[in-house]
Amino acid sequence: MERLLVIEDGDEYEEFARLFLADRYEVVPARSATEALAAMETPGADAMLIDLRFERADEADLLGDADEMAARLFAGDRARAARWLKEQQGTLILGALRDAGHAQPAVFVHDFPARRLANLRALYGRVGAVPSFDAQAIVRALERLA
Amino acid sequence: MLKGSQRSDMRHVGRLCALCVLLFAGCSEGSSEADAGPPVAERWARARALWHIRRDPGAWAAWHAIDPDTPEGREARALLEEAEPHYRRLAAQVADGDPRVRETFERAVRIAPMDPALYLPLARAYRTQARTHPENSVLVIRAVEYYRKFLALRPDHPEAPAARRELARLDPEASRLFFERPLEATEAVAPPAASASPPAPTWPFGVAFAALALAGAAVVLLVIRSRRRAESLGELASRRPELHPAIAYLVGSLRHELLKHRIGAVGDAVDALGRGAASEEQRAFLRGRLFGGEPLDRAWEGHLGAFERALGPELDLRRRDPAFRRADRAIRRIASLAPRVEAEERRAVARLARAHGELRALDRHLAKLVRRLVRTPVDGALLRAVVDEVRGEYAAGRVALDEVSIRAPEPAPRVEVFRVDLVLVLKNVVRNAILAVGQEAPPRRIGLDVSTEVELTGEETVRIRVRDTSTERFTTEDIYARRMDRGLGLVTAALGRYDGAIAVEPGDDGWEKAVVVRFFRAFDDDDEAREA
Numbered sequence: 001m002e003r004l005l006v007i008e009d010g011d012e013y014e015e016f017a018r019l020f021l022a023d024r025y026e027v028v029p030a031r032s033a034t035e036a037l038a039a040m041e042t043p044g045a046d047a048m049l050i051d052l053r054f055e056r057a058d059e060a061d062l063l064g065d066a067d068e069m070a071a072r073l074f075a076g077d078r079a080r081a082a083r084w085l086k087e088q089q090g091t092l093i094l095g096a097l098r099d100a101g102h103a104q105p106a107v108f109v110h111d112f113p114a115r116r117l118a119n120l121r122a123l124y125g126r127v128g129a130v131p132s133f134d135a136q137a138i139v140r141a142l143e144r145l146a
Numbered sequence: 147m148l149k150g151s152q153r154s155d156m157r158h159v160g161r162l163c164a165l166c167v168l169l170f171a172g173c174s175e176g177s178s179e180a181d182a183g184p185p186v187a188e189r190w191a192r193a194r195a196l197w198h199i200r201r202d203p204g205a206w207a208a209w210h211a212i213d214p215d216t217p218e219g220r221e222a223r224a225l226l227e228e229a230e231p232h233y234r235r236l237a238a239q240v241a242d243g244d245p246r247v248r249e250t251f252e253r254a255v256r257i258a259p260m261d262p263a264l265y266l267p268l269a270r271a272y273r274t275q276a277r278t279h280p281e282n283s284v285l286v287i288r289a290v291e292y293y294r295k296f297l298a299l300r301p302d303h304p305e306a307p308a309a310r311r312e313l314a315r316l317d318p319e320a321s322r323l324f325f326e327r328p329l330e331a332t333e334a335v336a337p338p339a340a341s342a343s344p345p346a347p348t349w350p351f352g353v354a355f356a357a358l359a360l361a362g363a364a365v366v367l368l369v370i371r372s373r374r375r376a377e378s379l380g381e382l383a384s385r386r387p388e389l390h391p392a393i394a395y396l397v398g399s400l401r402h403e404l405l406k407h408r409i410g411a412v413g414d415a416v417d418a419l420g421r422g423a424a425s426e427e428q429r430a431f432l433r434g435r436l437f438g439g440e441p442l443d444r445a446w447e448g449h450l451g452a453f454e455r456a457l458g459p460e461l462d463l464r465r466r467d468p469a470f471r472r473a474d475r476a477i478r479r480i481a482s483l484a485p486r487v488e489a490e491e492r493r494a495v496a497r498l499a500r501a502h503g504e505l506r507a508l509d510r511h512l513a514k515l516v517r518r519l520v521r522t523p524v525d526g527a528l529l530r531a532v533v534d535e536v537r538g539e540y541a542a543g544r545v546a547l548d549e550v551s552i553r554a555p556e557p558a559p560r561v562e563v564f565r566v567d568l569v570l571v572l573k574n575v576v577r578n579a580i581l582a583v584g585q586e587a588p589p590r591r592i593g594l595d596v597s598t599e600v601e602l603t604g605e606e607t608v609r610i611r612v613r614d615t616s617t618e619r620f621t622t623e624d625i626y627a628r629r630m631d632r633g634l635g636l637v638t639a640a641l642g643r644y645d646g647a648i649a650v651e652p653g654d655d656g657w658e659k660a661v662v663v664r665f666f667r668a669f670d671d672d673d674e675a676r677e678a
Contacts, residue, residue: 012407012411015431016411016431018427019414019415019425019427019428019431020414020415020428053402071622071647071649072647072649073601073607073645073647073664074642074645074646074647075626075638075641075642075646075647075648076626076638076647077642080642080645084645088605091602091603091604092602092603095602109406111513112604113669114669115606115669116604116605116606116669117604119600119604119605119606122600123600123602123604132406132410132411132413132506132509133406133410133411133413133414134410134413134414135414136414
């Protein structure tokens with residue numbers, strides 16, 4: 001059975017995946033970039049289901065430099081930059097996984113604008129998105145990317 | 147006491163009345179400005195004001211009269227040429243019923259006035275549409291308006307006689323104002339009394355007549371609008387752009403907390419239950435999300451209450467907004483079905499599936515609505531308007547610039563910033579650049595350009611760069627630390643409201659430095675197709 005790495009800051013995605021995707025995938029959970037990178041080494045995974053927003057994560061666990069982002073994007077507002085890192089953390093974790101050589105298909109449950117999804121594909125290769133929790137749509141998206 | 151909507155209507159009426167006054171004023175002024183003898187720079191400034199401030203349809207002649215052998219004349223001709231394709235496209239879009247007409251018109255208007263000769267194809271396009279859609283009286287009004295403008299400004303055009311006849315068929319009474327001699331029976335569908343009408347007045351009275359019609363329409367609009375009471379969320383968003391940030395936040399919360407994690411997440415469980423194939427774990431999952439924790443109807447009420455508190459009494463989601471009304475019924479149905487769904491009664495499960503579908507529809511509706519909120523295109527016209535406004539100021543207007551270059555991509559990227567605030571930010575940066583180069587010897591140059599960058603998150607940022615040839619040195623930190631007293635405190639405050647930033651960068655290609663303002667890009671509706 002293929003393994004699905006579920007990356008999120010809570011347990012909603014994992015619960016959903018175990019209930020509705022268990023016939024297709026063995027679910028491997030990860031709660032941060034560090035855990036995701038470790039899980040991709042052992043036990044490894046064939047695909048990824050990624051939460052975009054990590055609002056419950058500690059700032060120390062986040063990828064990205066809040067100070068740099070504050071200066072470059074948020075008129076020096078560090079708190080806003082830190083919030084943005086949480087809101088977009090899933091894409092940054094995907095970037096770290098790609099940098100580490102893990103090119104497996106990745107799907108977000110988020111209604112990205114088409115242009116943004118195209119940008120993500122240009123940056124990170126095999127990336128898909130489904131607008132809501134829908135097991136069949138997730139499976140179809142992963143199959144298309146396989 | 148006037149309600150907010152009435153105050154807004156009064157402002158609209160005020161604007162229309164001001165337009166009427168300008169039109170009346172135009173009757174006596176004619177085009178003498180272009181014939182006067184002030185220096186070309188002053189004539190050009192007046193010509194720009196005639197259009198950008200007064201929106202005088204006669205501005206085209208004033209622009210065209212600027213000597214094309216001068217820098218001002220070349221700039222005028224270049225802008226007229228840039229605007230013309232947009233104006234030409236208008237007639238085709240009207241003829242096709244293309245909804246982008248307004249966008250095209252606004253874009254063209256921001257660049258330069260319209261060649262009066264183009265009023266005729268526009269009038270004819272509206273006339274054709276009016277025939278196709280006789281129920282829409284606005285189309286006839288528009289057609290008449292453009293025929294009048296054409297005949298007022300180009301009475302000797304070869305097509306003018308045909309235009310008079312066409313106008314006469316649409317509006318015999320008004321058309322008499324544009325005939326140089328009494329109508330003949332074969333020329334127009336006019337009542338017999340027409341031939342006994344007084345001598346035809348000259349065109350300014352026609353404009354005055356149009357102004358009166360506009361004022362009348364404004365009063366009718368006020369009466370109709372003042373009778374309207376509560377509104378749907380979409381109506382409120384259309385009318386009150388200043389509420390867009392609040393609407394986006396409230397909709398985002400509702401969608402994420404309730405529609406995604408409680409409703410969207412149980413879609414597969416509802417399906418499985420309907421097929422009689424739900425596992426015990428899936429049933430528990432459904433029960434937990436729909437019937438566990440805070441009761442669904444109470445959570446829903448909480449969100450609706452937040453909308454109403456934040457957006458005011460003009461909003462009535464339950465009665466005026468069909469999508470919310472249906473969702474409201476669906477929420478109550480789901481809440482009432484709890485014991486029967488848990489008992490897995492077949493009809494109750496079917497009703498649950500239908501209610502779930504209504505809520506998913508609301509989610510899609512809200513996603514679409516949010517994508518339509520405040521978006522300002524960062525195009526050449528906007529940058530040009532900023533430069534023009536700054537150059538119209540006393541101090542900046544005294545700086546003789548040797549070059550103003552403006553470059554913006556097509557199609558223009560959009561940002562989620564109110565236009566008025568974006569203009570405020572850019573005017574400050576441009577003003578500082580002009581005043582700084584004014585301290586230096588010629589050549590004095592400024593340049594504005596727009597580009598986009600892709601972030602690691604897949605988002606894009608729009609970079610608006612203002613370059614100049616001043617050797618004055620300052621840094622990004624100087625701006626944020628407010629060590630510069632040039633209105634940049636206002637700029638950083640505005641940037642903070644819109645997730646924007648500002649930075650000083652080295653110049654290149656002969657420029658001394660660049661001040662870069664950056665905002666996140668708002669993706670256009672055209673880009674909003676979703677993954678299947």
